[in-house]
Amino acid sequence: MKMLFKSAIKLFLEMILLIMPCDKKKILIVDGTPYSGSNAYALYKYLTKKVGQNYKVEIFFDDNSNILSKIKKIAEIKRSGIIFSTHLSVPLIKRRKQLVVELWHGIPLKAMGLIDRSLGKCNKKLYAYVANKPDIIISTSVFYNTIINACYGCYKNPYVITGLPRNDFLFEKGRLNEIVPQIHNYKWKILFSPTFRLGYENRVEGLKRESNLFGFDRFDHDGFLDFLRKHKILFIAKLHPFEERYYKALYENKENHNMFFLSNQILREKRIDLYEILPDIDLLITDYSSIYFDYLLLDRPMIFVCNDLEKYRKIRGLLLEPYDFWTPSPKVTSQEQLQKELERVILKKGDNYREQRKIIRDIVHKYQDGKSCERIYEFVLKKYI
Secondary structure, eight states, rough: OHHHHHHHHHHHHHHTTTTTTOOOEEEEEESSSSTOOOOOHHHHHHHHHTTTTSSSSEEEEEEEEHHHHHHHHHHHHEEEEEEEEEEEEOOSSOTTTTTTEEEOOOOOOOOOOGGOTOHHHHHHHHHHHTTTTTEEEEEEEHHHHHHHHHHOOEEEEOOEEEOOOGGGGSSOOOOOGGGGGGGGOOSSSEEEEOOOSSTTEEEEOSSSSSSSTOOOSSOHHHHHHHHHHHHEEEEEOOHHHHHHHHHHHHHHOOOOEEEEEHHHHHHHHHHHGGGTTGGGOOOEEESSOOOOHHGGGGGOOOOEETTTTTHHHHHHHHHSHHHHHHHOOOOEEEEEHHHHHHHHHHHHHTTTTTHHHHHHHHHOOOOOOOOOOHHHHHIIIHHHH
């Protein structure tokens, strides 16, 4: 009911704001996850250089929940001739000749929309209604079209396969040294980037992490730091923006030279997107986050922490099964297993998952280069402008 009420208010405001003139030369990019693997930010950087002289290209950071910010967002959408969105921030009442393009956030492993076990019937219908508003949905492959259709029932077949804008960052020089100047002191740079369990619609979707970062039953923090020092590892933990406010203060107190907690505040201050540091990352640790599908483009080792897999399946659900097939890397459920797998990679005892990574990579990514933004311009914008 809460989601339905919000949509009713949005519809009411859109009707009032229809009196505002629409600028056909204005391109608005609405960013639902600023600096945290943002398709919007990557496309914004590209378009300001490509068409910035002839078009007014603006980005709106949609991470502020206050009512004035929401009203401003709706007003900016009504004023814009071309709208790109990452989280279905699309007009419910579309103006004539207004182009609406959904970039979405990433390739999903976890259940969403119609398949999300935790959503009620009314909310699912609402999601399907809004998801059919965009004129175009940017896609990575035919497979992606199929799974997004399963989640949202997009019956108009609005997909254009270009690749995701944020993945262009993977083919550029990394910017981790702008955050950690002493990067050369480390032999290995490891990123832990899990999806959220807390913070979305007041739901709990798996294990909490109050006792330790990974949610393991037992965890020796000092022993883990010794392990990092021994192998000259820089361990970077980047929590989902939804969870930062819960755990930031708890984990920042445990930082040292080998363990660093990367917050959205740091990324915003440096104007660096999370994906702009991925080229510097030697190994990714994750769980059910979409980041790993993109990291496959770098063909580097990964480790999956899945100690709450059954609980997550029951509450939220997975879109893709079996989990072992779609996650082409070792799975761990304890600190001992994690350190063992890390040592296997560090000591170069062989990469047993390269072929499996290629299979998944070829299914989810038609294009495996750094030209997604260029294709969006060529396949979508050029035809419109």
